[in-house]
Amino acid sequence: MKTHAPIINDSGPSDAGQDAAGRWRARDLAVLWHPCTQMREHPDTLPLLPVARGEGAWLIGHDGSRTLDAISSWWTNIHGHCEPRIAEAIARQARTLEHVILAGVSHAPAVELAERLLAIAPRQAGRAPLNKVFYADNGSAGVEVALKMAFHWFRNRDGHDSGRTKFVALENGYHGETIGALSVGDIPLYRRVYAPLLVECLFAPSPDAYLAADGVDAAAHAEAAADALADLLDRHRGDICALILEPRVQCAGGMRMHDPVYLKRVRALCDAHEVFLIADEIAVGFGRTGPMFASEDSAVMPDLLCLSKGLTGGALPLSAVLTTQTVYDGFLDDSRDRAFLHSHSYTGNPLACAAALASLDIFASDEVLARNRDTSKTMRDLAAGIGRHRHVADVRQAGMIVAFELSRDGDKRTPFDPALRIGLRAYRAALGRGVLLRPLGDVLYWMPPYCIDAAQLLQLAEVTLAAIEEATACA
Ligand SMILES: *Cc1c(COP(=O)(O)O)cnc(C)c1O
Numbered sequence: 001m002k003t004h005a006p007i008i009n010d011s012g013p014s015d016a017g018q019d020a021a022g023r024w025r026a027r028d029l030a031v032l033w034h035p036c037t038q039m040r041e042h043p044d045t046l047p048l049l050p051v052a053r054g055e056g057a058w059l060i061g062h063d064g065s066r067t068l069d070a071i072s073s074w075w076t077n078i079h080g081h082c083e084p085r086i087a088e089a090i091a092r093q094a095r096t097l098e099h100v101i102l103a104g105v106s107h108a109p110a111v112e113l114a115e116r117l118l119a120i121a122p123r124q125a126g127r128a129p130l131n132k133v134f135y136a137d138n139g140s141a142g143v144e145v146a147l148k149m150a151f152h153w154f155r156n157r158d159g160h161d162s163g164r165t166k167f168v169a170l171e172n173g174y175h176g177e178t179i180g181a182l183s184v185g186d187i188p189l190y191r192r193v194y195a196p197l198l199v200e201c202l203f204a205p206s207p208d209a210y211l212a213a214d215g216v217d218a219a220a221h222a223e224a225a226a227d228a229l230a231d232l233l234d235r236h237r238g239d240i241c242a243l244i245l246e247p248r249v250q251c252a253g254g255m256r257m258h259d260p261v262y263l264k265r266v267r268a269l270c271d272a273h274e275v276f277l278i279a280d281e282i283a284v285g286f287g288r289t290g291p292m293f294a295s296e297d298s299a300v301m302p303d304l305l306c307l308s309k310g311l312t313g314g315a316l317p318l319s320a321v322l323t324t325q326t327v328y329d330g331f332l333d334d335s336r337d338r339a340f341l342h343s344h345s346y347t348g349n350p351l352a353c354a355a356a357l358a359s360l361d362i363f364a365s366d367e368v369l370a371r372n373r374d375t376s377k378t379m380r381d382l383a384a385g386i387g388r389h390r391h392v393a394d395v396r397q398a399g400m401i402v403a404f405e406l407s408r409d410g411d412k413r414t415p416f417d418p419a420l421r422i423g424l425r426a427y428r429a430a431l432g433r434g435v436l437l438r439p440l441g442d443v444l445y446w447m448p449p450y451c452i453d454a455a456q457l458l459q460l461a462e463v464t465l466a467a468i469e470e471a472t473a474c475a
Helices: 015-031 084-096 108-120 139-158 179-183 188-197 218-235 261-273 294-298 325-329 350-365 368-387 422-431 454-472
Strands: 053-055 058-060 066-069 132-136 166-170 201-204 240-245 276-280 304-307 319-323 392-398 401-406 443-446
Touching: 066 454, 084 350, 108 132, 108 319, 108 350, 132 139, 132 325, 139 179, 139 240, 139 276, 139 304, 139 319, 139 325, 166 218, 179 188, 201 218, 218 261, 240 261, 261 276, 261 294, 350 368, 368 392, 368 401, 368 454, 401 422, 401 454, 422 443, 422 454, 443 454
Parallel strands: 166 201, 166 240, 240 276, 276 304
Antiparallel strands: 053 058, 058 066, 132 319, 304 319, 392 401, 401 443
8 A cells, every 4th residue: 555655756557547637637738628727727836636535544646656645635535535335325226216396296205314314403491392303415506595585484483574685694704606606705816806796794703713812712712702793683673584604614714613602692683683593514514523513512403404515425415404493383374385395406415315324324324423532533633743843823623614815924913925735736746746626725634534533633633744844935
C-alpha cells in the first residue's frame, strides 16, 4: 500500500496508470465544467485529480496511488467510500424498485426512513415532536422546501395580506446556491453576482466565537449576538415568517463555531415572536459535531429540520425536511393551492432511501457516535501540535470537525493578503502529499469520514503541517 503517493509529481508506481490518469484528465477538460471552479485555472494552478475508485477514507487513482479524503467529499461521505453494506443495500433496492413517483404512491424505503428519522430527531421537553417528513433530492432543494413551507403556512393562516414575507438568517451563513437558498446565505463569493435576483432577507450578527472581542468568551459573545437578534425581531414584528441557521458550526463560512447557548436563545426568541425556526443541519447532522444532531447540543427542537449530505452516508443525493403537526395541519384544506405542491421528479427515490436506511443501521451496529468520541480526541491531540505553528491564529473543534485559521502573524488581526492565495497553496501542497484538503479561503479543516483510522489521522496531521509550512513560505 502506497500512502504518500505524489499526485502532482509524476513518479507513481505504474506508468500505465499514469498514462491512464493523463488521458482521463484530458478527456475531462474537453467536456466537463466543474462546480465551484474557475475553469481557467485547470489544470495548471489548480490540479485535477482523476479518481478510479474509493475505499474507506481513500480515493484511489488509476496508478494505484492513494489520496486521503480528509473532507468526506464535500462533507457527504460519513462511513467511507464504497461502504459494502450501503453498496449492497443500493444493489438490492435497484433490483426491487429503482424509482417511482411519490405523489399518490408509497414505497417501503420512504416510509421506513421517515419513521426512523423521526425516531432519532431532536426533541425538546414541552414541545410536540417532529412527526412529518417531506423529501427532496439535495440540500438546497431541502432549504427551498423549508422556506416555502414557512412562508406558505402564514399565507394559509392569514391570507394574501399576510405581512410575514421575510426571512431572517445569520451573517456568514450558507444554505445552498439555488436562488431561494442563496437569498438566505451571506457568503459574498456565492451571493454577490446574483444579488439582484434574490428575495429579501434580514441578516443578524453571527454568534461566531472567532469574532469575539479580546477577553470576551464564546458564550458571552453568543449572548450578545442573541441580544442583537432580539432587537432585529422587535423592529420587524409581524414581518417575518422564519429564521434559518446552521446550528453550532457555520461550515461553508469557514467552519466558524458558536456556543450552544445561542440556539437556546434563538428558540425562545422565535417562540416569543411566532417565527418558525429552521435548523439547517445539512452539514452538521448525522453525528458530525458529536451528538446525532447539532441541535441536541442546545437541547432545542426546531420547527423545521433540513437534512441531506450525510443522510445517505454520502452515496446518493437525497434530502429530508422534518416538521411538526402544527406546520402540517396548516396546509390541510379543501383547496388545492393551500396544499404544499412543491415537488421534484426524484423526490424520495427508493435507492437513496435504502442507502439512508443502511447508513442508520451502521450508526447502530458500529456504535459510530461512541467511536467518534474517541476519534475526536485523537484529532484534538494532533491538532494541538499544529496550533503552535506561527501562522495558525486559531484551532477550533466541534466533534469530527477541526479547523485551522491561518494568518500572517498568527493572530486574528492580520489575515493574509487574499492575493497570496495561501489556502490554494496549501491545497496543492497537501494534494502533492496524498491528502485531499479543500480549504475555505485561508481556513484549513479536517472533516474526515468517521472510519478514518489512527495511521490515516497521523498522515493527515503530518501533511497538514507540511502544507501550512509550504503554503506560508511565500509570506
Ligand atoms: C451543502 C449545504 C447546503 C446545500 O446542499 P447541496 O446539496 O449542496 O445543495 C445547504 N446548507 C448547508 C448548511 C450546507 O452545508
